């Protein structure tokens with residue numbers, strides 16, 4: 001059940017794919033483009049299992065679940081070609097820019113906790129979104145960070161991302177923003193509250209672990225978690 005009361009926090013951690021950027025739509029297109037020649041479908045059910053995992057975990061699972069005649073490395077090489085075409089024109093999702101700028105203006109420490117690799121982050125950010133992402137002084141990129149041993153739903157990435165803030169907040173001082181079920185599980189496992197903005201196709205039964213579920217980041221009221229309210 002969604003909690004009716006929330007605890008105040010001091011630090012905020014953002015997921016990236018499907019939360020700040022519309023890259024989840026692009027992952028679906030990229031993977032389907034790879035699978036179509038093999039007569040396979042990238043179902044939403046399979047996608048849900050993979051969202052938030054690290055790139056090598058994703059490749060291994062897709063190859064095994066769909067019994068592709070490829071090694072995970074070959075799948076990753078094909079993915080790279082797709083990502084290079086699709087990611088540079090990704091767009092910012094509603095409410096993300098306003099919220100990130102609000103926290104920045106009010107000196108709330110914010111960190112990025114994405115399972116993407118550094119290479120994939122750069123494809124998504126460097127062409128159009130450098131200014132926005134420059135507002136994150138602390139970035140953790142799970143797929144290329146040796147400290148992040150396991151992908152979401154394990155808590156590793158959020159614990160590592162929290163440890164990168166110079167004042168080392170406790171998990172209960174951190175609020176996570178996530179779109180994926182695996183991301184919500186990871187945040188909860190790390191002992192953090194989590195605001196979920198799920199894909200509308202996700203069943204409400206599967207959003208119950210989130211502290212708060214929103215349709216869009218535009219709906220978020222920072223004061224609910226003891227953070228400075230919007231003034232406009």
Ligand SMILES: O=c1[nH]cc([C@@H]2O[C@H](COP(=O)(O)O)[C@@H](O)[C@H]2O)c(=O)[nH]1
Nearest residue numbers: 017027050052053054055058114115116
């Ligand atoms: O359809 C998918 N979307 C996303 C992922 C994985 O999820 C990560 C993004 O997770 P996050 O939202 O935590 O940044 C990507 O790097 C990718 O490995 C995936 O496997 N399949």
Ligand SMILES: [Mg+2]
Nearest residue numbers: 015017018179
């Ligand atoms: Mg995400």
